[in-house]
Amino acid sequence: MKFNRKTSLRLGISIPLFLIVALSIISGCNNSDLPPIISSAQSTPPDFSKPIILESFSPDSGGVGTQLVLKGQNFGTDSNYLYVTVNDKKAKIVGVKNDYIYAVVPARADTGYVRLYVGQGDNVEEYALDKPFRYKFKRNVTTLAGKDQENGRIDGDYGEARLQRPWFLLADKDDAMYFVDEGRGTDKNGALRRAREDLIETLVQCSAGPFQSPTCLAFSQNEDTLYITNKSSHEVTTDVNILYCTRAGGFVDTKPFVYMKAQKHRELQ
Numbered sequence: 001m002k003f004n005r006k007t008s009l010r011l012g013i014s015i016p017l018f019l020i021v022a023l024s025i026i027s028g029c030n031n032s033d034l035p036p037i038i039s040s041a042q043s044t045p046p047d048f049s050k051p052i053i054l055e056s057f058s059p060d061s062g063g064v065g066t067q068l069v070l071k072g073q074n075f076g077t078d079s080n081y082l083y084v085t086v087n088d089k090k091a092k093i094v095g096v097k098n099d100y101i102y103a104v105v106p107a108r109a110d111t112g113y114v115r116l117y118v119g120q121g122d123n124v125e126e127y128a129l130d131k132p133f134r135y136k137f138k139r140n141v142t143t144l145a146g147k148d149q150e151n152g153r154i155d156g157d158y159g160e161a162r163l164q165r166p167w168f169l170l171a172d173k174d175d176a177m178y179f180v181d182e183g184r185g186t187d188k189n190g191a192l193r194r195a196r197e198d199l200i201e202t203l204v205q206c207s208a209g210p211f212q213s214p215t216c217l218a219f220s221q222n223e224d225t226l227y228i229t230n231k232s233s234h235e236v237t238t239d240v241n242i243l244y245c246t247r248a249g250g251f252v253d254t255k256p257f258v259y260m261k262a263q264k265h266r267e268l269q
Contacts, residue, residue, distance in 0.1 A: 043078035046118055050074050054127040057114050061134035062105065067094075068133075070101040070116060081120060086133060087112025111135045145200055153181060153191060153202060164189070168216050172223050179252070180214040180228070187236035188216050192228065192251070203251050210240035211254045215225035226251055230259060 046052055053073040058068065068084070068091060075082065077096055084091040084103040087110050091103040101116070111134050116127040141149050145158035146166070154162040167182035176196035183190020185208050190206040192214060213236045216229040224247045230240055242258035245251045 033204050043080075044076050045078045046074050046080045048119075050176035052118050052125070052127070054116050054129060056129065057131075057133070059236070060131065061136055063136040064105060064107045066105050068103045068105055068114065070103065070114070071099060072101075072116075072127075073099055075099065075101055075118075081118060083117040083124075085115045085117075087135070088115075092111075105135075109135055145195060155192075155193075155199075155201050157198050158195070158200065162194075163193075163200075164191070170219065171220060175267075177218055178226065180217065182215065184213050184231075184239060186212055192217075192245075192254075194251070204245070204254055205238070208237065209254070210238050210243045210256045211237050212236045224248070227257065 051074065054070060055072045057068055057070045059068075062068075068086070070084065073098055075098055077098060079093040079096050082093055082096060082101060084101065088103050089106045089109045090095055091105050091109075091114075093101060093103045095102040111132060113128050114133050117124050118127065119125055145161050146163040152162065153164045154160065164181040165183070167180045169177055169179040171177050173194070175193055178192065178194050181189075181191040181193060186206060186208045188205040188207065190211075190213060191202050192204040192211070193200060193202050203218070204211050206214070210230070211228070213231045214228050215231045218227045220227070225244050226246070227242055229242050229246050230236065230238065232241075239257040239260045240258070241260040243254050244257045245254045
């Protein structure tokens with residue numbers, strides 16, 4: 001979205017604002033003073049024949065999901081004419097009523113200024129204050145995927161998939177995650193697996209071939225080749241220490257790269 005910044009009041013660094021969805025306002029703002037969110041059936045644009053004024057916002061700090069309340073004059077009640085950013089990242093508008101705009105601070109907005117853009121098309125004006133919003137990062141730990149391993153390895157969506165001794169994990173440039181289910185020998189108890197777009201799938205399982213005891217993963221610089229280390233064990237029949245597979249081959253085309261025994265040379269094809 002491009003803006004024609006006719007009356008920009010931009011001031012230095014932008015600071016993100018987090019909004020509390022329940023309309024709870026912290027730091028000196030009384031919830032009882034705020035009007036209810038207006039319904040879309042009553043939507044009207046700002047009166048462009050009169051000044052549009054941005055007076056303040058609250059709270060002045062918060063984390064992701066914090067509800068940000070912008071106070072001013074002549075906002076109208078139609079959010080299609082309004083655009084709010086926190087540190088230049090879009091904050092979703094959840095309601096507006098003339099003198100108030102309710103928005104939700106986006107994730108990872110970071111500290112910066114709150115800006116209001118009013119208008120449509122090429123006729124958009126920008127409003128900002130000299131008060132920064134202080135973004136507070138929240139540290140959350142949650143389960144992404146995996147259940148008990150009683151029934152072994154199961155592919156599927158994150159809620160249903162089962163992992164079997166996950167051993168090593170790394171992500172690629174497309175935000176897919178690759179990991180190995182640790183295993184020893186040729187009975188398919190180890191595997192190379194991938195998690196992406198709410199789906200976990202098994203790419204390669206341990207077999208009588210070179211992929212028998214996966215322990216570690218590493219990408220080439222352009223991430224087109226994935227290297228996998230095999231751990232030596234009395235249960236392992238291969239003498240391949242490092243193997244590889246390629247993105248072009250769907251990461252299922254595992255081939256030897258480095259042998260454990262000195263008399264063997266590495267293969268590059």
